[in-house]
Amino acid sequence: MAWVILIASAVLEAVWATALGRSDGFTQPIPTIVFVVALIASMIGLAKASQRIPIGTAYAVWVGIGAVLTVGWATVTGDEALSWGRAIFIAGIVVAVVGLKLVPARRGDDEEQPRA
Numbered sequence: 001m002a003w004v005i006l007i008a009s010a011v012l013e014a015v016w017a018t019a020l021g022r023s024d025g026f027t028q029p030i031p032t033i034v035f036v037v038a039l040i041a042s043m044i045g046l047a048k049a050s051q052r053i054p055i056g057t058a059y060a061v062w063v064g065i066g067a068v069l070t071v072g073w074a075t076v077t078g079d080e081a082l083s084w085g086r087a088i089f090i091a092g093i094v095v096a097v098v099g100l101k102l103v104p105a106r107r108g109d110d111e112e113q114p115r116a
Helices: 002-022 029-049 055-076 084-102
Strands: none
Touching (some): 002 055
């Protein structure tokens, strides 16, 4: 369940990052409200997930997913162009995020463990 929460909070990270860009320095009310709500929810999700996933892994996955989704959305909406070089490096982020999920974070770990 911690991984589901982490992925959901990473999606919200992309939402708040996009809303931040659209807020025009917090002068546009709707994107500013979306930014604040998504930011708070995203941070709560990251904090909750990090109770079972080591923070280094959780943060790297959170940032990676958020970055990929933010760039993807900016590309789809025409705000940013996607070159072959950018696509290769974005793919590298995806591979790294999947790798972090597949390998144990600590020696002997193979499942999420609550921390004392």
